[in-house]
Amino acid sequence: MTELTELVTQAALRTARQYMLLTDTDEAPYIVVDLPVTLFMFRSSIQLELVSKVARKLFFAPVVHQLADQVLRGMAAHAPYFNGAHLRVEADAMDWARSMGGVDVYWGEFLKAMQTAGFDDKAPVYIATGLLSYEAGHATLDHLLANLTAEGLCDHVAFKEQLLHSAELDALHSEQKALVDLLVLAQAHRFVGFEPSTFSFFLSQYRVLQGLEPSTSVLVEGKIIGTNTLFEAAAVVVEHGFQQQKQTLEETQVSNIVTSRRLGL
Helix, strand or coil, X not given: CHHHHHHHHHHHHHHHHHHHHHCCCCCCCCCCCCCCCHHHCCCCHHHHHHXXXXXXXXXXXXXXXXXXXXXXXXXHCCCCCCEEEECCCCHHHHHHHHHCCCHHHHHHHHHHHHHHHCCCCCCCEEEECHHHHXXXXXXXXXXXXXXXXXXXXXXXXXXXXXXXXXXXHHCCCHHHHHHHHXXXXXXXXXXXXXXXXXXXXXXXXXXXXXXXXXXXXXXECCHHHCCHHHHHHHHHHHHHHHHXXXXXXXXXXXXXXXXXXXXXX
16 A cells, blocks of 8 residues: 555656646646545545546556456356445444444345345346455355345346456455456446445446446445545545536537538538
8 A cells, every 4th residue: 555655646746746837827726636545635626637647647457457357258258237336344344334223224225225226136246345355254245145136136146256266366465356346346337335435435436437427336325434524525526527528528429410410421
């Protein structure tokens, strides 16, 4: 994480320096390029160009992309599309579950979110969860996932652990394994996650940046945990950027139609 933070900081400073040199005004706007939490380093919706330039300078490791593509090919071999979920149900999340009314209530909220998102028994569901990383978590996960098929929320359940060789996964550290899940879930038809989770939150925003409608991601509400204010501040960038992206696309389509008519095409 320290290395990633340093890379983000360097990319931000390089881009900010270029931005400041190119500005036409004597007084450039104040830009925050460093905050304690890397995920929320860019919180200003008025500097979308700067945010975009910095983001384009950061890349996932090639092996992460390769393994994610391998998983996606495996999913495509079974169905034309799949839904995905990040289940934040590990032991360290149980305090959250208790604060929301208990484990049964907590899990019930995930099931409701999947129903809201439109999960059904016509497609598989790809699951990302830390429970698979330790043996004791398997029994808990088996119990939870049996509910998915019983509720008609999936055709079957899939994990990267089923679609990749153990040696390939063993060569990755835990953050890289999570990034494989992130890249796979970014391609899901519908996605369900947990609102206070940085992984789920970032993924919902990342999907929008890939051009997917915000409505394709449904997050289990967790306001009682208290991260909403910070998350909503970061989400402004993506929400504003998505509307800009849609407007630009619509304007381009209109321009193309007008041009075609003028040319008699």
